[in-house]
Every structure is written in structure tokens, then in C-alpha cells.
Amino acid sequence: MIAPATPKTFKVRIKRQDGRDQPAYWQEFEVERRPSQNIIAVLQQIAANPVTTAGEQVEPVVWDSGCLEEVCGSCTMVINGHVRQSCSALVPDLLEDADDNTITVEPMTKFPVVRDLFVDRQRMFDNLVKVKAWVPIDGTHDLGEGPKESPEKQQERYAISRCMTCGCCLEACPQFTLDNDFLGAQAIAQAYYFNEHETGKKLKGERLEALAGPGGVADCGNAQNCVKVCPKEIPLTEAIAKAGRQLTVHAVKKFFTGK
Amino acid sequence: MADSPRVIVVGGGLAGLAASVRVAEAGLPVDLFSMVPVKRSHSVCAQGGINACNKVAAQQGYSEWQHMDETLYGGDFLNHQPPVYEMTHWAPKIINLLDRMGVPFNRTNEGERDLRLFGGSLFKRTHFAxxxxxxxLLYGLDEQTRRYEAEGKVNKYEFWEFLWPIVDDSTGEKVCKGIVAQDMRTMEIRAFRADAVVMATGGNGLIYGKSTMSVICTGGAASRCYQAGAALGNPEMIQVHPTAIPGEDKCRLMSESARGEGGRVWVPRTKGDDRHPLDIPENERWYFLEEKYPDYGNLVPRDIATREIFWVCQDGMGIGGGNMVYLDITHLPQATKDKLAAILEIYEKFTGDDPREVPMKIFPAVHYSMGGVYTTYTPYDPDKDTYTPATQPKRKPGEGMLLGDPQNMTTDIAGLYAFGEANYAYHGATRLGANALLSCIFDGLFCGLSVANYARDPKGGKASGVADSVVDRFVEQEKHKVTKLTESHGSNNPYEIHRELGVEMTASATVVKTEERLLQARAKLNELRERYADLKITDTGLYTNQNVSFSRALGDMLIYAQAIIEGSIARKESRGSHYRDDFPDRIDEPFHATTKAWYDPSAEGSCRIEWEPIPLPLVPLRKRDYGAATAKKTDESKEPAAAK
Amino acid sequence: MTAATTSAPVTTRPGAPKPKTRTSVAGPLSQHHFVLRRLHSLSGIVPVGLFVIGHLFTNAQMIWQDNGETFQHEVEFIHSIPALLFIEIALWSAIAFHAGLGLYYTFSGKGNVAAYSYGDNIRYSLQRWTGVIALVFIFFHIATLRWRWDILGLWDTPFYYKGYSVPGMEEQFPALANVPLSAPLTAYALQYSVWVALLYLVGVVAVVFHWSNGLWTAAISWGLTISTGAMKKWGYVCIGLFVALMVFFGAAFVGSLRYDFDAMTPQQKAATLFTVGDGQWAFDDKERLETDLASIGMEAVLLPPEDADETGAAGDERPIVEPSETPGVADDAADHGGDAAH
Known part of the structure; x- marks a missing residue:
């Protein structure tokens, strides 16, 4: 419920960029308040009528979105300085701790900007290839049931499997930058996830070798921002620690057995 | 390798990924196109589960046959029986496969896959994670696709939009030989040749403005195939979910378990009462479901609840005169509220209101398109079955589809297939809960082989042999469309047209339809199409131009919407999700038939309707009437699952 | 025509923005990435860390106010260890290895405390800053006290301003001549300048924080603490270690500030004899100093100006005896010197 004293409009400052490697600039829009309004709705309102507070008709803002239910991971943005999904970023909450009745919306900084708020997160998917994030099944033919699994193990794996590759953990990670090769919490957690599956284990050695290389799990500086910004509340730091343990054991074994 | 047959899959949801995996496994290279990274496809939104006869239910008398029967009965017999037979018999195998892929299905103490009850069945047959x-499930398939991608067998084109099928009719028959697609970032338009093309492009919820679907579910791709000559099947069949959270940007599902646990649906007795819900005393609240259905109250079956809520709002009795009613759980004990925590948190997250303190505002929302691109299939024929070992008994004719036959799920354009929600094949007039995921994966896995077989021996020769002039024509057509859009300096805002389209379609062609209202919609659509011809585009650049993409899809949505309206007008009966207030009964003669809609710019609504009778080789027609007792039981049976 | 080419296999994603080449370390560094990382962790914890604990424990003996006797005893014990040089070389190598890689790792990330001011994130940044501070501090500490470097004269060091010498001392007290005598030197330095005191305070806090926080993160990296609960509990242990080491340091610090130079034995005085650029003596009582020196047959002699120049002193000739104020703290220390000397 909007209190009667609440202004009918608010301002949105959007960091825009016309293309890759182009200079970024800010534009400000005045937007009408509506009930249950989130940042996506705000962007839709702007798209329908892209006129800045200065009265300038501009090109509509480009952004990435999908399900709008916080499961597809598309609409990650930096809103009021914090990375999050814009579909679940509600205007009243954002205005509550904002100055001047203004919300700022920026693209993620750890990925190259395609245009405006739309960034290229291909690196996250490439990292999944690096850690061989799949179960090496024999094929799609009917070979009966999969391996049994305890409910506890399922619960542990399920929590990690909810990762929607949104990139919040990487955006907030001080160790993950545009130009280094750190894998980050997402890929490390996925590597651990597959190491814990009975068939997925077959590639454990290869995954751990990938985690041992440059940008691997040892590069994690334990700032633990990832777990705090994860919209799916995935126990990322625990997954990283568990991957670290697997790697320690693996390295010791390898040292003594040579394989 | 250079001249190896190639397959294009458009869409990276469950159906598209399953198809990619199956075709790649069959040894053909796959080009996979998706408007979003495939891992972000709309399939991620499904919450409930996936149905399959399992070993526990089988020992209690359940069977694949019964699963099929439930699906046909639920679909009010508008679904073809052989595909449904095949799908339900494959279901256990599909679950096993997904299990092997590492999908974290919930487990029992012994490590078996756990099961839940779901609507439309008295047996626990729904697997869930x-x-x-x-x-x-999507991630499981995404991972396998990534594996093939790493091996170079699948080539992903993410952020590429399908624009048009390349249809070669030089031989007198329409044969698909590839697609024209556009990179949504660089705006490059290119032709991609292929010997077979699979459309796995999902539903069309955006035609209704706000639905429970993702922003990419415009139905644009299906509409383009329709315009290129593939018929639509049962376009009027749209599933509406009774309780959704209306939002500024979309509608989000509110599980029925809220009602199951004692939630009460009401509106203020006085029209236009704008007091805070907690300030409205008990005797001034209208619990309309409880009043009209004293026996079942808030637990009336889905379609009745949907219609009642709809009617109340049509009468202007909705909250603030709008399209919303209260779903109130504030009176429930804390323990019950705790049990519902997961779904209550969703409400709180997206509305900012705590449903434990303030009644929720809900309204029915478009949820699934049963209709879609018309597809055919080859029924099982023991004489043509080359897969069943000679030592094993073969099935009877019509029991399922013929594995590997190139006809399975092909559209009216040869070499163009439609899988998953994009086709019309499995759900008839209503889809059962937890059957959607199954149908999508089944299409990809079962019919994927058909695609591979067809691509090895395509009609009209190899795609690489098609004359450049044929291909270039389509590229030029699409480039011209973009030029026309970027040079549109007319007076109509595409977002406004889309808003009006959504409002019109929701009001005329969702829960309750009447001839009168549909005719009104027909006129409105004509008006919108006229206005569409005079668009105002604010972004005229040629780099990552979402305005162009959206406006182009809007034109296709308008054409698809016309097919929905024409189908709804033509089907003068009530069946499944299609409820005609002026024809409240099911009329099997002549309407036990598929609405086959052909694109015809000269016809009313650019749409020509044909009726195609539906054979009944396995199960005879019977009245779809969940007995009162059953209805209640079914609804209750959903609760323990959903509240989890 | 180019638009209508067949969809041949493509190696790069068409239309995808060009990937930026990311910095990666060539050769052995990337080949043995993991081993180096673990050795980095280990080299910080074990040789360096354990040495620091021992060092701080030894220094803490300064608190006894016994003119550094207990402390000196410990120091002498250390110096009596055979092949000390090898141990020292090992330590220096460990420090150099840890610091070298540490610097490289530090610059591979980019702190973002301003945007995400969570405790753990602040410690991430602090770990890197304290590493750099510790490196600078340790270098100066060792260079000035152990190697007796006078760093380019920039380090206007009060540690060993070689204004005076005691000829014949080295022959007469060979043992003393080789002893670094860090206690009185450091004590004087701390008393002499607030800046030195502050440098030591910051430097040691940085070292101790870096070590105890490093211990916390190492437990995660090695996979010893894998649950959030375990990380938390181990965190308390690390805080405990931090506090314990800070107590050691506090003892050394306070002990140094209260150090009474005049209470030293004549031999110690001879070995410790020094002055500072502005002519301030470490000793309050010039006459007693001279008497003490005379009692062991010694005499302080002003070094020739050029010699002093070489070591960075101002060339001015200064009188040997020019009583002046010692730092205030030393006065206090002198007052209490008798009480503590037991």
C-alpha cells in the first residue's frame, strides 16, 4: 500500500552504452509509480515512452529479461549499486533507501556490455565447458534407472542445481574481473555438483584438473560475497570449500600414486 | 562432413534441447537457434513435476494405459490417441533417462525417486525435483547439449531470432530447406540451410499481454511458420490458471495449495469499495465461491473457479472494479502458514505485501497453449516396425507411433517439424498438470530420430543443392521487413498496440467466450492490424535493436491472434478449456475434430478453418465429467504435493 | 551472396562479441598453478607464521622490565643455533616466495568494499593491504635491525646512528659485538619517535592480522572447514590467535616504551652506544655512562665525519657529551625502572 504522501512519480538514472567498447553515459527518466512495480515494469514503461527528464526523445533502453520469476537468470543488473535480478527488485523497496527519490540502474561490470543494460555472459557458459559440467551418460537409450541417491545427498545437490547462471556471484566477487580468468563461484560449485553424482564422478579427475589450473578454485580469496548476493541462496562458499577439499585429496593422491 | 545432412533446431527449451541431443546422438550435426541462452528458456518456469507410470504406482494398478486414458480424458478427446499412447509409454523411460543425466529428483529414504499426487489422477505418478x-529437467538436457557442443556436434546460435522458414516449392510441394535468422545483437540477417528444421519455440502467452509465460513466448515463430504455409491445430485451446498474481509486467503463478489449505476467495460486497481489505468487516465480504457452491466452496475444480472469478470481475465486482479478487489466508493458523511458506514467499517477493498479514490479490492468467502448429504422425504398424526384436511381441496397429518414421510431428511443410508446446499434438482441449514437461522431452527424444532419418533422405534433394535464388529471396524478404520497420515514422506506438491486443484477447478469448464478444474481438484485431501498418519506431539503429524485434513479433502475434479468434468463433461448443457461454455443452458432431487453421489473407481474419476428424483407435469417446466426488478428491490430492 | 551461404560449421560464435584476451601467467606459473597456490598458503602459515609467533613471544619478554635480560637470553639462544644462516636464508626465501606470489595474486583481483561492505569482503581487501604493509614493514625491520642497512639515508633511522663507537669493544666482548641487540635499539627507536612507534604498531598489526586471517581462509581453501558452521568456529579460533599475538606484541611494545637505558650493564651500554642526529643520547645520565664505560676500560669516541657521512649521519661534529632531554617516555621508564628490574 502506497502511503498518500508518496510522490506519484520517481526518477530512474540509467547507465547507457551504445555498444561494445563505447563510452558509457547516464540518462534520467521520470516514471509514474504503479502498484507492484518492479524494475522490469519500469523499463517497460520507459520503452513505451522513452523521453528523458530533460525532455529529450531517446532510443529505448535495451535490456535482457526472460521469465520475470527469478528462475531464468536473464535480468541481472546493478541496481542502486547492488547486483540483483531486476524482476524481483521492487520499486517501493528501492526508493526506501534511495536518495532524492531516484533509483540507479547499471549493467553488470564484470561482463562486456553489448548495449545499455544487456551484457554478454558467455564466459559463464564457457566455464561450464571448462569444468565439464555434465554427467557422461552412455546415451539416450533405455538403460534403466539412474543411480540411487540418499535424500540428504539429493538435498545438497539440489541446492546447487538451482544455479541459474545469473552472474550475481561473479559481479560481487572481488577476485573475478573482466580481464582475469578466475572461474568464480558459479562454475566451481557446478564442478562440485557433478563430482557428487555417481556417474558424474567419472569426470571428477578432469574437473579437478580444470579447477587446479589458473583461475581455478585456489584463486578464491574467500571474500564470500557470492553467497550473500546469490538470489537462489546457494551455499556457494561451502561448495567452494568442498571443491577445495576434493582438490587437496586429489593432489595428494596424484603426488603419491602418480595418477 | 561438408555435405553431411544438417539439422536446425529452433528453440532451446526442453523440446529443442531433447531434439538436439537426440539428433546429435544419431550422428547429424545440429545448429541450435535460440533468442536467449538456452539455459534461460521458458521451461525453467515449470514448478510441479513430470508424470510417468512408476514401479510403485504400477503395483497399485496404475499403468501407462491409464496415464494415456487420463491424458485423453483430460484433453476432452481432442488429442490424437497414438501419440498420447506412445508418450505415456515412453514416460517411465524418459524419467529414467533424466535420472541418469543427474537431475536431482527428490528421494525417499531408500534412495528411490519420490512421487507426489497431482491433478487428474488418484495415483502418485508425478516425479519432482x-x-x-x-x-x-532443462538443466539436465542443457548439460548434455553442452557436452555435444564441446564435442563440436551441436553448434549454438544464442541470441539469434528465427525469422522465416526457407520453403522451396519449386517441385510443387512445400519443402523446408533451412531458415532465415537474425543476430539480435549485430542485427545481421543470414540464411542457414538445413535438411530438416525443428520448431521447438514454445507457447504464445504474450498474445494475451500478461500471462504466466516468459517475455520471449510471443508465438512469433509459430506464426511465421503458419504464414509460410503450415496449418495451426486447435489454436483456440488456451489453458488458463485460476490463481495467478497479476503484476505490472507479467502474471506469476500462485499454487492451488493456498486454496487447498483453507484459503478463501472473496470480493467486497459493495461495488467500488476501496477500503483496505482488513478494514472490510466479515459481513461486507462476498465469499462468492462458498455462496454459489456450498458443497465445495473454495475447492471447486479449476475451470469452475476460473470462470467464477472471471465473471465476478466482468460484473465490475473485482477489487477496485478491476480484474482481481482476494485470496485470503490471513485467518489460517500459523502452522498452516508455515506449510505454505514457499509459495507465500513468492507472493511477498514480487508484490512486497506479506500474504500472512494482507489478503493476496489474484486473477486467472493464461498459462499454456495446447494448440499450436499442426503436426501429423505415422501410427504404429507392426509390419513396418523395424525396432522391436523378432522375439518380442509386437503392438497392435495404432498403439503408438512408428519409431523413426519421418512423418512424426512434421508440419504441413515437409522437413519442418514442430515439437513441444509449439505443436498441438498431446494435450487436446486441456492439459493435465505435469504432462507438459513430458510431452516436450518426449517429442525431442522420440521424434528426434524421425528428424534425423528424414534429414538423411530429404524430399527435393539436399539443402546444399537448393538454388541460391530460392534462399536469397527469403533473406531479402526479411531484410526488407527490417528496413520497413526502421523507417516507420507513423503514429502508433507498438507497445500500446500490444497492450490493447492483450486486453482484448484476455477479455474475449480466455475463460468464457461468446459469439458476440468474439466478433467484437475480430473487429478489434482488424483495427489493430490497420494501426500496426502505421507504426512509430523509436529506435531506428541497426545494433541490438529490441524495438525492431518486438515490433516484428507484434505483427506476427496479431496474425496468430486472429487464428485464435477465428477458431474460437468456429468451435460452437464447449470442450475442455474452450468454454462458450452460448454453447455450454460438448457437441461431438461435428466438433470432435481438430480445428485446422490455414493462413489465408483473403479470408475473414486471414484464416481459413477446416475440421479434421480425430480417429479413436484406442479409447472410445466418453463424457468428460469429473464426478463431483472425484472432483473434490482430485483437488485435495494436489495439496500435499504443492504445499511442499 | 555472402548472406546465403550454407551453414558450415563455425568455430567462433557468429555475432558474438570478441572475447577479450585475459591475462594469464605463462609457463611454469600456470603449469603448477595449484601447487604454487598451496605452497604460497603453506609458506605463509608454517615457516613465516611460526617464526613470527616465536619472534613475538621472544619480544614479549620485554615486558619484564629487566633491561631485556630475559629477552636477551632468548635472543642469544636463537643466535646459538648452529647453521643459523641457513635457517635465516630459508626464512627469507619463504618470505620472498610468499610475498612475490602474494603480490601477483593481490593484483589479480579488485576489491569492491565500497559496494559490498560485508565483513568477509572487508577482510578480503584487508588481507591484501596488510600483506603489502607487512612486506614493507618486514623489509625495513630486517634491513635496519638485522642487516643494519641504512637505507639510502632516507630512513632517518634512530636504530644505529653511528655517531660514536667504543674502540676495543669488539675485541673485549666479541659475543656482544655480534649480537644485534634489537631490544635496546628497538626500544630506543620507539621511544625516540612517535612515527616509528606507529610504524611498528601498524606493521605488527598487519603481520598478525594477515597471518591469522590467512589461517582462516587457508582452512577453507584446503577444504578443512567446509560447512558454514565450521568456518565460523574456526574464525573464532583465528580471532583468539590474533588476540593472543596482539597481547604478545602489546607486551613487547609496552616493555620497549618503558625500557630504561640507564639501568643497563656497562657491557650492554658499550655495545648499545649510539646517538642520534640531533645529538640526543639514549642515556639520561652522561656521567654515569662515562663512569660505566670507564669501569670496563672503554671510552666512547666520536666517529670521523666522513665515516658518519657514509652511514648517513649529518657531518657535523658533535660534542660527546651534550646532555639533553630524552624522549618523555624514557623519563617515565626511568622512574619505574627500579621496580621492574627483578
Whole structure:
């Protein structure tokens, strides 16, 4: 419920960029308040009528979105300085701790900007290839049931499997930058996830070798921002620690057995 | 390798990924096109589960046959029986496969896959992975696709939009030989040749403005195939979910378990009462479901609840005169509220209101398109079955589809297939809960082989042999469309047209339809199409131009919408999700038939309707009437599952 | 025509923005990435860390106010260890290895405390800053006290301003001549300048924080603490270690500030004899100093100006005896010197 004293409009400052490697600039829009309004709705309102507070008709803002239910991971943005999904970023909450009745919306900084708020997160998917994030099944033919699994193990794996590759953990990670090769919490957690599956284990050695290389799990500086910004509340730091343990054991074994 | 047959899959949801995996496994290279990274496809949104006869239910008398029967009965017999037979018999195998792929299905103490009850059945036959089964299944297939991608067998084109099928009719028959697609970032338009093309492009919820679907579910791709000459099947069949959270940007599902646990649906007795809900005393609240259905109250079956809520709002009795009613759980004991925590948190997250304190505002929302691109299939024929070992008994004719036959799920354009929600094949007039995920994966896996077989021996020769002039024509057509859009300096805002389209379609062609209202919609659509011809585009650049993409899809949505309206007008009966207030009964003669809609710019609504009778080789027609007792039981049976 | 080419296999994603080449370390560094990382962790914890504990424990003996006797005893014990040089070389190598890689790792990330001011994130940044501070501090500490470097004269060091010498001392007290005598030197330095005191305070806090926080993160990296609960509990242990080491340091610090130079034995005085650029003596009582020196047959002699120049002193000739104020703290220390000397 909007209190009667609440202004009918608010301002949105959007960091825009016309293309890759182009200079970024800010534009400000005045937007009408509506009930249950989130940042996506705000962007839709702007798209329908892209006129800045200065009265300038501009090109509509480009952004990435999908399900709008916080499961597809598309609409990650930096809103009021914090990375999050814009579909679940509600205007009243954002205005509550904002100055001047203004919300700022920026693209993620750890990925190259395609245009405006739309960034290229291909690196996250490439990292999944690096850690061989799949179960090496024999094929799609009917070979009966999969391996049994305890409910506890399922619960542990399920929590990690909810990762929607949104990139919040990487955006907030001080160790993950545009130009280094750190894998980050997402890929490390996925590597651990597959190491814990009975068939997925077959590639454990290869995954751990990938985690041992440059940008691997040892590069994690334990700032633990990832777990705090994860919209799916995935126990990322625990997954990283568990991957670290697997790697320690693996390295010791390898040292003594040579394989 | 250079001249190896190639397959294009458009869409990276469950159906598209399953198809990619199956075709790649069959040894053909796959080009996979998706408007979004495939892992973000709309399949992630499915929460409930996936149905299959399992070993526990089988020992209690359940069978694949019964699963098929439930699906046909639920679909009010508008679904073809052989495909449904095949799908339900494959279901256990599909679950096993997904299990082997590492999908974290919930487990019992002994490590077996756990099961839940779901609507339309008295047996526990629904497998689930937490509260995000669709997401988990999609990821399982995404991972396998990535594996093939790493091996170079699947080539992904993410952020590429399908624009048009390349249809070669030089031989007198329409044969698909590839697609024209556009990179949504660089705006490059290119032709991609292929010997077979699979459309796995999902539903069309955006035609209704706000639905429970993702922003990419415009139905644009299906509409383009329709315009290129593929018929639509049952376009009027749209599933509406009774309780959704209306939002500024979309509608989000509110599980029925809220009602199951004692939630009460009401509106203020006085029209236009704008007091805070908690300030409205008990005697001034209208519990209309409880009043009209004293026996079942808030637990009336889905379609009745949907219609009642709809009617109340049509009468202007909705909250603030709008399209919303209260779903109130504030009176429930804390323990019950705790049990519902997961779904209550979703409400709180997206509305900012705590449903434990303030009644929720809900309204029915478009949820699934049963209709879609018309597809055919080859029924099982023991004489043509080359897969069943000679030592094993063969099935009877019509029991299922013929594995590997190139006809399976092909559209009216040869070499163009439609899988998953994009086709019309499995759900008839209503889809059963937890059957959608199954049908999508089944299409990909079962019919994927058909695609591979066809691509090895395509009609009209190899795609690489098609004359450049044929291909270039389509590229030029699409480039011209973009030029026309970027040079549109007319007076109509595309977002406004879309808003009006959504409002019109929701009001005329969702829960309750009447001839009168549909005719009004027909006129409105004509008006919108006229206005569409005079668009105002604010972004005229040629780099990552979402305005162009959206406006182009809007034109296709308008054409698809016309087919929905024409189908709804033509089907003068009530069946499944299609409820005609002026024809409230099911009329099997002549309407036990598929609405086959052909694109015809000269016809009313650019749409020509044909009726195609539906054979009944396995199960005879019977009245779809969940007995009162059953209805109640079914609804209750959903609760323990959904509340989890 | 180019638009209508067949969809041949493509190696790069068409239309995808060009990937930026990311910095990666060539050769052995990337080949043995993991081993180096673990050795980095280990080299910080074990040789360096354990040495620091021992060092701080030894220094803490300064608190006894016994003119550094207990402390000196410990120091002498250390110096009596055979092949000390090898141990020292090992330590220096460990420090150099840890610091070298540490610097490289530090610059591979980019702190973002301003945007995400969570405790763990602040410690991430602090770990890197304290590493750099510790490196600078340790270098100066060792260079000035152990190697007796006078760093380019920039380090206007009060540690060993070689204004005076005691000829014949080295022959007469060979043992003393080789002893670094860090206690009185450091004590004087701390008393002499607030800046030195502050440098030591910051430097040691940085070292101790870096070590105890490093211990916390190492437990995660090695996979010893894998649950959030375990990380938390181990965190308390690390805080405990931090506090314990800070107590050691506090003892050394306070002990140094209260150090009474005049209470030293004549031999110690001879070995410790020094002055500072502005002519301030470490000793309050010039006459007693001279008497003490005379009692062991010694005499302080002003070094020739050029010699002093070489070591960075101002060339001015200064009188040997020019009583002046010692730092205030030393006065206090002198007052209490008798009480503590037991």
C-alpha cells in the first residue's frame, strides 16, 4: 500500500552504452509509480515512452529479461549499486533507501556490455565447458534407472542445481574481473555438483584438473560475497570449500600414486 | 562432413534441447537457434513435476494405459490417441533417462525417486525435483547439449531470432530447406540451410499481454511458420490458471495449495469499495465461491473457479472494479502458514505485501497453449516396425507411433517439424498438470530420430543443392521487413498496440467466450492490424535493436491472434478449456475434430478453418465429467504435493 | 551472396562479441598453478607464521622490565643455533616466495568494499593491504635491525646512528659485538619517535592480522572447514590467535616504551652506544655512562665525519657529551625502572 504522501512519480538514472567498447553515459527518466512495480515494469514503461527528464526523445533502453520469476537468470543488473535480478527488485523497496527519490540502474561490470543494460555472459557458459559440467551418460537409450541417491545427498545437490547462471556471484566477487580468468563461484560449485553424482564422478579427475589450473578454485580469496548476493541462496562458499577439499585429496593422491 | 545432412533446431527449451541431443546422438550435426541462452528458456518456469507410470504406482494398478486414458480424458478427446499412447509409454523411460543425466529428483529414504499426487489422477505418478522441476529437467538436457557442443556436434546460435522458414516449392510441394535468422545483437540477417528444421519455440502467452509465460513466448515463430504455409491445430485451446498474481509486467503463478489449505476467495460486497481489505468487516465480504457452491466452496475444480472469478470481475465486482479478487489466508493458523511458506514467499517477493498479514490479490492468467502448429504422425504398424526384436511381441496397429518414421510431428511443410508446446499434438482441449514437461522431452527424444532419418533422405534433394535464388529471396524478404520497420515514422506506438491486443484477447478469448464478444474481438484485431501498418519506431539503429524485434513479433502475434479468434468463433461448443457461454455443452458432431487453421489473407481474419476428424483407435469417446466426488478428491490430492 | 551461404560449421560464435584476451601467467606459473597456490598458503602459515609467533613471544619478554635480560637470553639462544644462516636464508626465501606470489595474486583481483561492505569482503581487501604493509614493514625491520642497512639515508633511522663507537669493544666482548641487540635499539627507536612507534604498531598489526586471517581462509581453501558452521568456529579460533599475538606484541611494545637505558650493564651500554642526529643520547645520565664505560676500560669516541657521512649521519661534529632531554617516555621508564628490574 502506497502511503498518500508518496510522490506519484520517481526518477530512474540509467547507465547507457551504445555498444561494445563505447563510452558509457547516464540518462534520467521520470516514471509514474504503479502498484507492484518492479524494475522490469519500469523499463517497460520507459520503452513505451522513452523521453528523458530533460525532455529529450531517446532510443529505448535495451535490456535482457526472460521469465520475470527469478528462475531464468536473464535480468541481472546493478541496481542502486547492488547486483540483483531486476524482476524481483521492487520499486517501493528501492526508493526506501534511495536518495532524492531516484533509483540507479547499471549493467553488470564484470561482463562486456553489448548495449545499455544487456551484457554478454558467455564466459559463464564457457566455464561450464571448462569444468565439464555434465554427467557422461552412455546415451539416450533405455538403460534403466539412474543411480540411487540418499535424500540428504539429493538435498545438497539440489541446492546447487538451482544455479541459474545469473552472474550475481561473479559481479560481487572481488577476485573475478573482466580481464582475469578466475572461474568464480558459479562454475566451481557446478564442478562440485557433478563430482557428487555417481556417474558424474567419472569426470571428477578432469574437473579437478580444470579447477587446479589458473583461475581455478585456489584463486578464491574467500571474500564470500557470492553467497550473500546469490538470489537462489546457494551455499556457494561451502561448495567452494568442498571443491577445495576434493582438490587437496586429489593432489595428494596424484603426488603419491602418480595418477 | 561438408555435405553431411544438417539439422536446425529452433528453440532451446526442453523440446529443442531433447531434439538436439537426440539428433546429435544419431550422428547429424545440429545448429541450435535460440533468442536467449538456452539455459534461460521458458521451461525453467515449470514448478510441479513430470508424470510417468512408476514401479510403485504400477503395483497399485496404475499403468501407462491409464496415464494415456487420463491424458485423453483430460484433453476432452481432442488429442490424437497414438501419440498420447506412445508418450505415456515412453514416460517411465524418459524419467529414467533424466535420472541418469543427474537431475536431482527428490528421494525417499531408500534412495528411490519420490512421487507426489497431482491433478487428474488418484495415483502418485508425478516425479519432482524440489519446487523447480522444469528448471532441473532443462538443466539436465542443457548439460548434455553442452557436452555435444564441446564435442563440436551441436553448434549454438544464442541470441539469434528465427525469422522465416526457407520453403522451396519449386517441385510443387512445400519443402523446408533451412531458415532465415537474425543476430539480435549485430542485427545481421543470414540464411542457414538445413535438411530438416525443428520448431521447438514454445507457447504464445504474450498474445494475451500478461500471462504466466516468459517475455520471449510471443508465438512469433509459430506464426511465421503458419504464414509460410503450415496449418495451426486447435489454436483456440488456451489453458488458463485460476490463481495467478497479476503484476505490472507479467502474471506469476500462485499454487492451488493456498486454496487447498483453507484459503478463501472473496470480493467486497459493495461495488467500488476501496477500503483496505482488513478494514472490510466479515459481513461486507462476498465469499462468492462458498455462496454459489456450498458443497465445495473454495475447492471447486479449476475451470469452475476460473470462470467464477472471471465473471465476478466482468460484473465490475473485482477489487477496485478491476480484474482481481482476494485470496485470503490471513485467518489460517500459523502452522498452516508455515506449510505454505514457499509459495507465500513468492507472493511477498514480487508484490512486497506479506500474504500472512494482507489478503493476496489474484486473477486467472493464461498459462499454456495446447494448440499450436499442426503436426501429423505415422501410427504404429507392426509390419513396418523395424525396432522391436523378432522375439518380442509386437503392438497392435495404432498403439503408438512408428519409431523413426519421418512423418512424426512434421508440419504441413515437409522437413519442418514442430515439437513441444509449439505443436498441438498431446494435450487436446486441456492439459493435465505435469504432462507438459513430458510431452516436450518426449517429442525431442522420440521424434528426434524421425528428424534425423528424414534429414538423411530429404524430399527435393539436399539443402546444399537448393538454388541460391530460392534462399536469397527469403533473406531479402526479411531484410526488407527490417528496413520497413526502421523507417516507420507513423503514429502508433507498438507497445500500446500490444497492450490493447492483450486486453482484448484476455477479455474475449480466455475463460468464457461468446459469439458476440468474439466478433467484437475480430473487429478489434482488424483495427489493430490497420494501426500496426502505421507504426512509430523509436529506435531506428541497426545494433541490438529490441524495438525492431518486438515490433516484428507484434505483427506476427496479431496474425496468430486472429487464428485464435477465428477458431474460437468456429468451435460452437464447449470442450475442455474452450468454454462458450452460448454453447455450454460438448457437441461431438461435428466438433470432435481438430480445428485446422490455414493462413489465408483473403479470408475473414486471414484464416481459413477446416475440421479434421480425430480417429479413436484406442479409447472410445466418453463424457468428460469429473464426478463431483472425484472432483473434490482430485483437488485435495494436489495439496500435499504443492504445499511442499 | 555472402548472406546465403550454407551453414558450415563455425568455430567462433557468429555475432558474438570478441572475447577479450585475459591475462594469464605463462609457463611454469600456470603449469603448477595449484601447487604454487598451496605452497604460497603453506609458506605463509608454517615457516613465516611460526617464526613470527616465536619472534613475538621472544619480544614479549620485554615486558619484564629487566633491561631485556630475559629477552636477551632468548635472543642469544636463537643466535646459538648452529647453521643459523641457513635457517635465516630459508626464512627469507619463504618470505620472498610468499610475498612475490602474494603480490601477483593481490593484483589479480579488485576489491569492491565500497559496494559490498560485508565483513568477509572487508577482510578480503584487508588481507591484501596488510600483506603489502607487512612486506614493507618486514623489509625495513630486517634491513635496519638485522642487516643494519641504512637505507639510502632516507630512513632517518634512530636504530644505529653511528655517531660514536667504543674502540676495543669488539675485541673485549666479541659475543656482544655480534649480537644485534634489537631490544635496546628497538626500544630506543620507539621511544625516540612517535612515527616509528606507529610504524611498528601498524606493521605488527598487519603481520598478525594477515597471518591469522590467512589461517582462516587457508582452512577453507584446503577444504578443512567446509560447512558454514565450521568456518565460523574456526574464525573464532583465528580471532583468539590474533588476540593472543596482539597481547604478545602489546607486551613487547609496552616493555620497549618503558625500557630504561640507564639501568643497563656497562657491557650492554658499550655495545648499545649510539646517538642520534640531533645529538640526543639514549642515556639520561652522561656521567654515569662515562663512569660505566670507564669501569670496563672503554671510552666512547666520536666517529670521523666522513665515516658518519657514509652511514648517513649529518657531518657535523658533535660534542660527546651534550646532555639533553630524552624522549618523555624514557623519563617515565626511568622512574619505574627500579621496580621492574627483578
Amino acid at each position: 524440489g519446487a523447480s522441476t522444469g528448471q532441473q
